[in-house]
Amino acid sequence: MNKLAGGPSTQDDSWTRLKKFSKTPKGYALGALVLLTLVAGLTPAGHPGVPHAVEAVAIAVALDWLVARVLGRRTTFSTGGVITGLIVADVLSALTPAYVVVLTTAIALLSKHLLKRGRKPIFNPAAVGLLVSLGIFSSAQSWWAGMPLMSWWHVLLLLVVGSIVAARLHKYTQVLVFLGTYLVLILLMAVYHLGLPSATPADALRTPFINAALFLGFFMLTDPPTTPATLKGQVQFAIIVAAVAVFIFSQAGGLAYLLVAILVGNLWTVWLAGSKKRARQPAAESQKRVFGQIG
Secondary structure, eight states: OTTTTTOHHHHHHHHHHHHHHHTSHHHHHHHHHHHHHHHHHTSTTTTTHHHHHHHHHHHHHHHHHHHHHHTTOOOOOOHHHHHHHHHHHHHBOTTSOHHHHHHHHHHHHHHHHHSEETTEESSOHHHHHHHHHHHHHOOOBOOGGGOTTSOHHHHHHHHHHHHHHHHHTTOHHHHHHHHHHHHHHHHHHHHTTOSBTTBOHHHHTSTTHHHHHHHHHHHTTTOGGGSOSSHHHHHHHHHHHHHHHHHHHHHHOSSHHHHHHHHHHHHHHHHHHHHHHHHHHHHHHHHHHHHHHHO
16 A cells, blocks of 8 residues: 555655665766765855756756657656766856856757767767857856865865766776876976967966866766777777877867867777677678588
8 A cells, every 4th residue: 555655665665776876886976976066066166056057957857858758768867867967067167158058958968869879879978068069159168066276175075086986987097097198298298398378288287177187087088888898998098088188288278178089089989899890790700601501
C-alpha cells in the first residue's frame, strides 16, 4: 500500500538512488560544480551569476527532456544537462544578459544532439555553446567559478575538488599532462620572447587566464564522451589541446583559445576512434574468410 500511495518506501527508493548517483563519477562532477558555483556566488563578483546558473540548468534539462520526447526515448532528469548548464553559467560573465545565457546553453545542448558519432557527441557541448556565443553575441567570459580575483583558499578549493573529480573519472593523468604541457610551453614562450605584446606569457599565468585553464582542465577536459578512453589516447589528447591553446594564445590572445583548443582535441578523439575501427575491419574480414574456407 505504501508503494501505491507513494509513501515511505517510494521515498526510500529515491533516497537510495540519489546516494548511489552521488558516488558515481558523474555525481562527483555535478557535486563539485554545484559547490564551486555556490561558493563563488557568495562573493560580490560571482553573486549575479547564481541566478544565471539556475536559468542555464533549467533550459538544459528542459531541452534534453524535449529531445527525448520527440525521439520517443525514455524521459529522465538529465544530469548531463545540469552539468553542461553549470559549466556555461560558470564561464560566462556574471553580468551577461539572461537571454544570452539561455541561448548559449541552448546552443550547447543542441550541439550535443545534432553533432554526434553514434550516440556520443563529437564536441564538448559547453565549449561549442560558449565559442558560438562569443562569436555571435560577443559574450564576456570571466570563468568566475574558476575563482579568479578571489583569495588563495578559493583557488585551493578549486584544486582539491577538481583533483577529486579527475581521479573519479580516471582522467587525472590527462589533466596533469595538459597542465604540465601548458605551463612548459608558456615558459618557453617567456624564454624565447614569443607572443603578442598584449598577450604575454606572464598574462597567461594571471587571473582569469590561469583560472580558466584550471577550470577547463578539471571540468571540460575530463568529459568522458568527447575524450579518449585509453591512457595513451588521453596523454596525446592533453598534449594536443595544450599545444593548440598556447599557439592560439601566442598569435591572437583573448580567451577563446582554450575553447578552440578543446574542440580541436575533440576532433582528434573522433579521428582516433575511427582509426581504431578501421584497423579492426581487415582483421574481422580476414577471420570471416578463414571461417568461410573451413566451413
